Amino acid sequence: MRESSLDSEVKTLRIEGVSDEEVRAGLDSLGLRLTVPEARRLFELLKRNPSRVEATIFDIMWSEHCSYKSSKRLLQKYLPTEAPNVLLGPGEDAGIIELCTHEGERYSLVVAHESHNHPSQVLPFEGAATGIGGIVRDVYCMGADVVAVMDALRFGDPDGANKNKVREVASGVVSGIWQYGNALGVANLGGDVHFDSSYDENCLVNVIAIGVVKEGEIERSAVPEEAGMEDYDLVLVGKPTDASGFGGASFASDVLDSQEWGESRSAVQVPDPFLKRILAEANKRMLTLVHSRGLKIGFKDLGAGGIACATSEMVAASGLGATIDLEKVPLDDPSLSPEVIVCSETQERFALAVPSSITSQVLRIYNEEYELPFIYHGARAVVIGKVTGDGNYVLQWGGSRVCNVEARTITSGISVERRSVEAQVSETEPEFSPPQNMGSFLLEFLVSPNASSRRPVFSFYDCEVGGRTVVRPGDADAGVFAPVDGSGVGVAVAADGVPSYGKISPYWGGALAVAEAMRNVACVGATPRALSDCLNFGSPEVPEVFYQFEETLKGIGDCARAIWQKGLPGVPVPIVTGNVSFYNEGDSGRAVAPSPIVACFGLMEDYSKAVTMSLKESGSLLFLLGARLNELGGSLYFQELLNCLGKNVPRVRFDEERSAVHFVIEAIDGGIVASCHDISAGGLVLTLAEMSMASAGSLGVDVDVLAIDGPLRYDKKLFSESSGFVLEVFPSEEEKFRAAAGQHNVRPTLLGVVTGEPAFRVREGSRPLIELSLGEMRARWEKGLENSLA
């Protein structure tokens, strides 16, 4: 890069000509987590000692959280990100795919997915709330209206050694999600919740946001190239800057240490959904002005790294620079240092680059029409600087230049090679007899944290606000909403990832997360069109963890390619956005289970065809798709009955899985399926039980496991987690159903029938295995999760 100077009175961090120990001491005195080699690399780039402000900026921009320094190479190597329906792949705040054309207007779907793990462990309520706050900003700043969010939550063992803390975290997180999300007025379509002891000291809170925007009105984060020639102002909008969230990105890039929690708390931001809602309305008004003038702007949310990260990325993306006067930034506390101002992660802020011809109108919208300063003390929109053509990123403070670096140098990041060593898994398959009384075992099983109904959590989420919801969380494997007024198009979303699979095989853990997310979307009748992933792992500096990470990516990539987009042979379901979260481990140094969490976004032309999982009519036939194999490794059955993991983790048989997924979509589209539910954690028996318990009327099931081919013992047939589906088909549609299955090379097994009495009957030939009243099952199943949260 070019050499660019600082003003002489600016304090610098001394790197040149001092020992490694002295460099480390200097970094520590500023609270920076840069390594000594990284500091020396910074010196080489700048050809001088960095100012304190510059060192702080690079500390954040070179953190794992912002730079993907360990992961970028592998993400590019393994994950398919391109397909004809992708309008914007990974790289910006959110990914965008084609949605539909309605009344001559092309609409697109904007999706974002990230983690908020460490903040949620330290301050569960604020951490989880800010998770939603951050992810919706990522979607808003693409010019979109946010229409839905989802949460994938992973908590520790609610009955284990750390149970008090686990329950406190779980309750706080759920509370933060509903109190923030509901106030914001965005429907929450559920997501999923898993408990596993590997999260005892480090919960996972992944958030997904979905928005809709007309294709012609997509805004980009990058400042338009016109800004090199014309006058463009940089405008900061929202809450006054405070010290909250300072160092948040670096905080997310280090191991949690409970001794430091007091200090870490300041790295958790403070959210305000009420202000956010007004900001969202004012943004809409601002965008209307911009579109009516045919102008181009840059629009970016302020997340990790605050003003520095947002503004440098905006200008660097177009090869431009900026001059920013930090004294123009509205402050909550006038004593803040320039390092804090420039990198604080204060919530509810956006950065805009607008042509100076409309600056005064833009300011008027925020400050007068929507009265930000009246709504929230100190909130407003102000001009903080200008876009410049020379490519340099200059920050002024107290009359001096405290930062003067080429913008591209700040954003081009660094990469590190990590060592990878195969993690040995010593699990074996258990020898055991089935429970004496299957019925009473099932009643216990239904109360367990991972098998029980998710409704005690989901009923805290407002899944109705906006009025677009068609299928609600818990009523089917995926949530469905109608995103465009007047159009029949439906969007289905689901998020998955079972931690126990990844413990046995990270490769299959990754592949299974993709397959299950796709199955869930197919179960309502939607076609998977895009994926997002959030990869939650321990420290990448541990070779075994890095091995797990790489294996997981291979599994995700292979599955996304193999189960290609229906109707487009060979075209993968693209991964359009996501994030990597490393350093998920607690005091004990034990990393969380390899935890890929994959969300799938499916489209259906006609949402009126969507099916739910609840049984519909007495006399219907119940069909099983997918062989029951000896794949109980990581199963809930082994965990609940034997407290062991086992070895035979389910595998995705890619060709069969694709045929089954595509057949289910087609059958539902053809109107020959009354209800549908996939088989995953808990196996066939939990799938059947959930279909029965979800139905409101007095319907039940009577099924025979002898109908299932193969040598497996009856209990293993019931609890095997080999992938599959159960479908309810009216007898009048049986012929059509079987013919369609034949065309897809899928062999359905007729398991039994839906009965007209509320009883759950499972037989092996004439021998009854389970005979329970659905009322009793439902009462236990619906209460289970409450026991784990209290």
Next chain:
Amino acid sequence: MNCEYETQRALISSGLDARIFRWNLDVSELSGFDAFILPGGFSYQDRIRAGAIAAKDAIVEEIAGLAGRGKPILGICNGAQVLVEAGLVPGLSPGQVEMALGPNRTDGRSGYLCTWVHTRVSEPHRTAFTCAVEPGEVLPLPIAHAEGRFLTLSSEVVRALREEGMAPFLYCKPDGVVSDEYPWNPNGSLSSAAAVSSRSGNVMAMMPHPERAAWLSQVPDRIEGPWGRAKREAKGNLLRMKEAGPGRKIFDSLKRFLS
């Protein structure tokens, strides 16, 4: 605020012309409207109690004056909380706050709850927002609130709710039998009241969200009774899905009342 757009869509679907009135516009413009809806959501961060601060807002003061002149006013969820805090319902003693909406508390569950409930309208002719409902009709509607339990210290209010039909919507079982038990009464509300109106019936505060049930597509297919059946039977028929849902009747009533 929060539910203004879907409430506007629902009003338009009933043939009404609906505008969203931003909080900081000139309140004198309000007198040009024929009816008012205070939509659901949140106001002033729900500080003190939900709706308590908004009830003192200039807009609400203006609307209170218009209520006195007989204009119909409906408060939904947070809007209902505002009307109660402003003393507009039940309004037995003008200017007095006679009720409160307390935190949900039942034997089955406490705290915020988002779910569908069944409500029964016994005497539709009494209010501007029920006059198009059949007597005794059961309407499934969604709720989403933490503070929806109608409470009062006044025995006069209790009497008015029970004897004068000033609780136009009552929580009930799917067959229409009014019940005080969870989950039928989801929040422990007094007399199973899902809504409370003024004596003259032009002002009503309701906790369920009719705008989230204005189309059949919005109704869950597992709901018991005729509406759930209608939803199941409409599967695959987009035109039927776009027909009216149970909540539409509230807006249809207003349309009938105004014309």
